[in-house]
Amino acid sequence: MDIHAYMQTLGQRARAASRAVARADTGLKNKALATIAAALRRDEAKLLAANAEDVATARANGLEPAMIDRLTLSTKTIATMAEGVEQVAALPDPVGEISDLKFRPSGIQVGKMRVPLGVIGIIYEARPNVTVDAAALCLKSGNACILRGGSEAIRSNRAIAACVQEGLAAAGLPADAVQVVDTTDRAAVGELITMREYVDVIVPRGGKGLIARLLAESRVPMIQHLDGNCHVYVDDKADPEKALKIVENAKTQRYGTCNTAESLLIARAIAPTLLPRLAAMLQGKGVEIRGCAETAALVPNTVPASDEDYATEFLAPIIAVKVVAGLDEAMDHIARYSSGHTEAIVTEDYTRALTFLREVDSASVMVNASTRFADGFEYGLGAEIGISTDKIHARGPVGLEGLTSQKWVVLGTGQVRA
Amino acid sequence: MDIHAYMQTLGQRARAASRAVARADTGLKNKALATIAAALRRDEAKLLAANAEDVATARANGLEPAMIDRLTLSTKTIATMAEGVEQVAALPDPVGEISDLKFRPSGIQVGKMRVPLGVIGIIYEARPNVTVDAAALCLKSGNACILRGGSEAIRSNRAIAACVQEGLAAAGLPADAVQVVDTTDRAAVGELITMREYVDVIVPRGGKGLIARLLAESRVPMIQHLDGNCHVYVDDKADPEKALKIVENAKTQRYGTCNTAESLLIARAIAPTLLPRLAAMLQGKGVEIRGCAETAALVPNTVPASDEDYATEFLAPIIAVKVVAGLDEAMDHIARYSSGHTEAIVTEDYTRALTFLREVDSASVMVNASTRFADGFEYGLGAEIGISTDKIHARGPVGLEGLTSQKWVVLGTGQVRA
Structure with a gap:
């Protein structure tokens, strides 16, 4: 198989299909989504059979248990997938929304119209549910998409693709609006991320290693x-009870999510009374404390924290702790070590709350709330295709709106420029 | 000079300075801008002397007259530069604006805050006025910037930089908030476009060749x-008088601007009566008509149009003309040949106007108005740093808002995730 030629063909087809998806009205897109949801439910047995083959192969190849977990479908996960598609159908259609339409002194009216990006390439691991989510979000936002899931899920993805195709056909939308890359050759990824002519944006969903590699090579x-x-x-003006609740939730509700707190900073003035309570709560739940010297003086069983600990996303029951002089040192520490995802302050001080909100340069900045809220559903986006830690275009949870852009529209009655 | 080390230093300093610029309040930023404007006026003689040296060297090196023109400063252009800085000072400050703050079922309030991008790298030709414009726009939008102008303007840019530094000092802002790359070594550009760690976005202002090269190499x-x-x-439902006025203005008001019309499409049903009038008007102003066979049958002295003519930005008194069946063929032609900048329809038909607005995928889409309106000032942005033909982040004229991004802010009172 000539992967270059194959991917070029996918790209050309996606570009051609993108115009039809972009102009499809809300009713048609919702009809496609409803049909996809129904097909997924109806084809449960087929999906499970295809998935069982994928899982058997993956086991035989020694894929690690966590990945097998994410690959495996069940009656319940298929139902969740179908419900997810229906939820996307129920979301307001962002396409065509006109805002800020204002008259200018020249007599023209100028505003912005929300429009699809065009063709979206999505690269993800062997998680069949992402195939469904991504197809639904791209379709509702008026984009064509090319989906490249982990090769271990290829049979599951083919079975899902058949359901998606049924939905597109039912709504009279082009089959090429959603294309699943049907090769396990890894060269397909290299092609997808360099086809500037056919792909408008790449959304990678996966581990840090994958994303760092794509970032280095993507055009x-x-x-x-x-x-x-x-x-x-x-902060030293924190309400201690709120601090206990928020740190507990931010660190221990789930260890493996990207919005889990990995570092705790505490003001020197409150540390002697509050840090031992916070640490006891965390240690009581089996969380290891890696702390600075001041932390160690206040908390038994503190492991000395290295510089690297402060820069690490543990995704595990470990937390890096540092006693700081106050807000300024906390913000300096965050500016130095944060990945720009989510930071929270616990304080009852009005000015410090506003300063933290204004000055901390992360995708989500919170006052007196758990970092675990940084999520498309919690923010009211309805669904998310990812969480951006970049500053350009979309920041934080990316929903339908993040898959669109705005063009300028000008309504005139014959005006010309003077 | 070790260009890599030099540019790394500039990057580190810009990153460090960016936090102070981001948190500077509106009054401070405006004070810096007012001081810069006053310094430019006061230093007129110095600026003219430095510029005269640049121009003399450029002439001696045989720089082409159009570039010498753009390089040359005068009493008038210096006054215009100073006024431009004052206009930027008068614009509303986009930084810190909070929108869409809504309560969620969990009890948290979620909204978006407009924030600077961080560090902006601007690469442009030997046009000293861009140094001033770019510094003013970056400063007002709370960004640090690294400015790399064409080497032929280096003495002028140094003199301008001294005025900018005076403004920063007067407002107590860090000197590194605006850095002018002080080397004529072209390797500096290669460094600037690959310093991901220190530069958040690159804004190139210059010819197609420059931008294509940067695009290929930028990280x-x-x-x-x-x-x-x-x-x-x-369209065949066009008001002929509006069509004449709009085509005249769009093509002939200025030939060298990016929002000038380069192609005229006309519906077959109206071509026999209207195209001869349009062509006579254009030819009367010295515009060459390059047309399809149907155009040639209606218009004397038509030069046959090649496929390449339809894809060309002439920037000259030449227009490509094509007779089309109607709206659909016009939109297909635009989808194939357009660069995605600006397109206009002339029609009195409601449905076709809406269809054109909705379906044409360009940064600006207009009904019954001249393409020449696609401009930051005409759109009410106050000033523009460029016009984006990309779809991601910013589209069309880019003003202060295009130099910012939005982060999520969460206001809680102790909420945790269930």
Whole structure:
């Protein structure tokens, strides 16, 4: 198989299909989505059979258990996938929305119209549910897409693609609006991320290693997500009970998510009374404390923290702790070590809250709330295709709106420029 | 000189300075801008002397007259530069604006805050006025910047930089907030466009060749502007008088600007009566008509149009003309040949106007108005740093808002995720 030629063909087809998807009205797109959801439910047995083959091969190839977990479909996960598609159908259509339409002194009216990006390339691991989510979000936002999931899921993805195709056909939308890359050759990824002519944006969903590699090689703009090294700063004006609740939730509700807190900063003035309580709560849940010398003096069983610990996304029951002089040192520390994902301050001080909100340069900045809220559903986006730690285009949770752009529209009655 | 080390130092300093610029309040930024404007006026003689040396060297090196023109300063251009800085000072400050702050079912309030991008690298030709414009726009939008102008303007840029430094000092802002690359070594550009760690976005201002090269080599996101191959489509439901006025203005008001029309599409049903009038008007102003066979049958002295003519930004008194069946063929032609800058339809038909607005995928889409309106001042942005033909982040004229991004802000009172 000539991968270059194959991917070029996919690209050309996606570009051609993108115009039809872009002009499809809300009713048609929702009809396609409803049909996809129904097909997924109806084809449950087929999906499970295809998936079982994928899982068997993956096991035989010694894929690690966590990856097998994410690859495996069940009656429940298929139902969740179908519901997810219906939820996307229920979201407001962002396409065509006109805002800020104002008259100018020349007599023209100028505004902005929200429009699809065009063709979106999505690169992800062997997680069949992402195939469904991504297809639904791209379709609703009026984009054509090329989906490249991990090769271990190829049979599952083919079965899902058949359901998606049924939906597109039912709505009279072009089959090429959603294309699943049907090769396990890794060269396909290299092609996808360099086809500037056919792909408008790449959304990678996967581990840090994958994204760092794509970033180095991509010639297409990327909505990227690197680490989630999130901080909670407990100010000396914090309400101790709120601090306990927020640190507990931010660190221990789930260890493996990108919005989990990895570092705790605490003001020197409150550390002697509050840090031992915070640490006891965390240690009581099995969390290892890696701290500075001041932390060690206040907390038994503190492991000395290295500089690297402060820069690490542990994704595990470990937290880096540092006693700081106050807000300024906390913000300096965050500026130095944060990955720009999510940071929270716990304080009752009005000015410090506003300063933190204004000056901390991360995708989500919070006052008196758990970092775990940094999520498309919690923010009201309805669904998310990823969380961007980049500053350009989309920042933080990316929903339908992040898959669109705005063009200028000018309404005139014959005006010309003077 | 070790260019790599030099540029790394500039990058580190810009990054460090960017935090102070980001948190500077509106009053401070305006004070810096007012001081810069006053210094430019006061230093007129110095600026003219430095510029005269640049111009003499450029002439001796045989720089082409159009470039010498853009390099040359005068009492008038210096006054215009100072006024431009004052206009930027008068614009509303985009930084810190919070929008869409809404309560969520969890009890948190979620909204978006407009924030600077961080460090902006601007690469441009030997045009000293761009040094001033770019510094003013970056400063007002809370960004640090690294400015790399054409080497022929280096003495002028140094003199301007001294005025900018005076403004920064007067407002207590760090000197590194605006850095002018002080080397004529072209390797500096290669360094600037690959310093991902220190530069958040590159804005290239210059010819197509420059931008294409940067695009191929840049590792930093770019707000890019390629061709302006703009179309006017005259529908068979057009008001002929509006069509004449708009085509005249769009093509002939200025030949060398990116929002000038380069192609005229006209519906077959109206071509026999209207195209001869349009062509006579254009030819009367010395515009060469390059047309399809149907055009040639209606218009004397038509030069046969090649496929390449339809794809060309002439920037000259030449227009490519094509007779089309109607709206659909016009939109197909635009989708194939347009550079995505600006397209206009002339029609009195409601549905066709809406269809054109919705379906044409360009940065600016207009009904019954001249393409020449695609401009930051005409759109009310106050000033522009460029016009983006890209779809990601910023599209069309880019003003202060295009130099910012939005982060999420969460206001809680102790909420944690369930």
